[in-house]
Amino acid sequence: MSSFSNTLTPCNFKRPPKIGINMTDTITEFENSGYIVRSFIPDEVADIVIVSFTGVGAPERQNGSFFGEPLAKALNMPFIGLIAKSDSWYLEDGIDDAIGAIKVILDRIRRNAASFIQVIGYGISMGGFGVIKHSKALGLDALLSLAPQWSIDSSETGRKSSFSGYYQHYMQHMGPRASDVAIPSYIFYDPRLDEERAEAESFSQIPTVVLVPVAHAGHMVTNSLKGSKNFQELLNAVLRGEDILSTTKIIRNKSKENVYNIILKCLEKKIDFFPLALSSKRSESTGAKEFIVANHKEAWRAIATLFERGQKSSAFKLAHILAPRDLLFPSFTKILAWTGEFIVYNPLEKTFSQTEHHHITQGELVVVINGSIYSLSATGLMKLPYSTEFSEDSFVIRAADGKALSARENGKIGFTEWVARWEKFTTFD
Structure with a gap:
């Protein structure tokens, strides 16, 4: 870096009173x-x-x-x-x-x-x-x-x-x-x-x-x-x-954009630091956190990724940053998909779906108790007729015909003949 004597004349430069008004044309x-x-x-x-x-x-x-x-x-x-x-x-x-x-x-x-x-x-x-x-x-x-x-x-x-x-x-x-x-x-x-x-x-x-x-x-x-x-x-x-x-x-x-870019870099390259970056004072004050939570599915998927890597404390921290209090309050073990969303069940249509940014838009939250899955409603628990197959930190949900439940990126969820490892579910306490 070079040094020099700055000979510019100091100016009393101020923003003019008529900001944003076109005083003339180009x-x-x-x-x-x-x-x-x-x-x-x-x-x-x-x-x-x-x-x-x-x-x-x-x-x-x-x-x-x-x-x-x-x-x-x-x-x-x-x-x-x-x-x-x-x-x-x-x-x-x-x-x-x-x-x-x-x-x-x-x-x-x-x-x-x-x-x-x-x-x-x-x-x-x-x-x-x-x-x-x-x-x-x-x-x-x-x-x-x-x-x-x-x-x-x-x-x-x-x-x-x-x-x-x-x-x-x-x-x-x-x-x-x-x-x-x-x-x-x-x-x-x-x-x-x-x-x-x-x-x-x-x-x-x-x-x-x-x-x-x-x-x-x-x-x-x-x-x-x-x-x-x-x-x-x-x-x-x-x-x-x-x-x-x-x-x-x-x-x-x-700068909101700068803070936003730094946080996304954490999400991309140092995901274990992502919860800390997202919850920082700078993230809050610039509005970067609010924007990322509302617009980036990757932020929600990071919960499942952290779980899969065995970084449960970081996953829990991120979930508490992202999720509404009313969803995290119940002391039940919830089911987390690879998308970072929780699993929901509609008892009338007998279909599964996912939360939207951890908000339940239809149906009831699905929880795990002693290896069985239940839907959680205001009136209590209802056991669902599906089996679970646990292996290490993930598990598969199967119907009576042997087909496995699989979450989709578009928010839908359905049964398929087989599932890849990344499609398996994780428990969230």
Whole structure:
């Protein structure tokens, strides 16, 4: 990581009072064969202007917008968006004219501004490269670059890039050098991804670059930092010379999406930590827990998985986190399917079903007593005419004809000729 003296002028940057109201329209200011320049310039010009660059395969090419348009309109902030019509890494012919058009717009804003303005670059992936490469030509004061590629020229990097298929002859030796960048340049990347880390580290040769690791963010780093409030906090950190690493950490700690992704990583790779992560204060305060419980079947299946692995204490903890109190209250041994749901019986139709997120929507809860199964109703227990075959920590429920009960992913349950090991049931006390 490089260090430098931040010479930006501190700004009293505040969210405007009319949040979310479109004060003006996005207009196309310039277009040639390779590029489009669009702008959103509110009537009351702020002392900050953002110049944004789109990424690979940008939808903005067709939809009339630019990268960061929702931020511009939410914050009522001047944005100038450069859209590449092809995946050219902003190196194709015509880029100089597009840069010139942006500078004309900036001059116009400066003439109308009541005070000195500062211009901040903002780009993602291919656009992250572009905003760095052309920062000097644009006269930027600082920039935020999300997951940029230093170069997709393998002869220059000595490695193959996921974007190597986009390489064109005019991209030879494309990597930005120190002579290209003389401003504070914050590069956000996921250090857990080898390619992302290698690209970011290639930029470290530039003295004014600051690498900002955003672990578990993936290539689309913006998803971990999105939102107008977060963007405002990042800008404040840049303009005031504050520690952007600390600011990023605070943003991520408060981010529902970040907490949500971390918890799902636990579910995917360290399931024994999943109950602890799901019940954490951060999970509760950000709303991540509520969202996961409501929308992810895998969370419920984890109960059965933990049981199968012999991690009963973790399974019980998770069940108590997920399940309604009224379902867990009865002191009976319940039956848990591989889906993480409990088994229910409808005495009128004489059919089985599963709970929905541990809620009984029809029928009565099925319990096990001394190896036999019963339905539990308000009037008492009713023994069901099915046998059980126990083996270690799982068992099979069979009908008189020998067919076995099997739970399905769609919430249904029925009898089949045979069941795989994972289809067997587990007891839950």
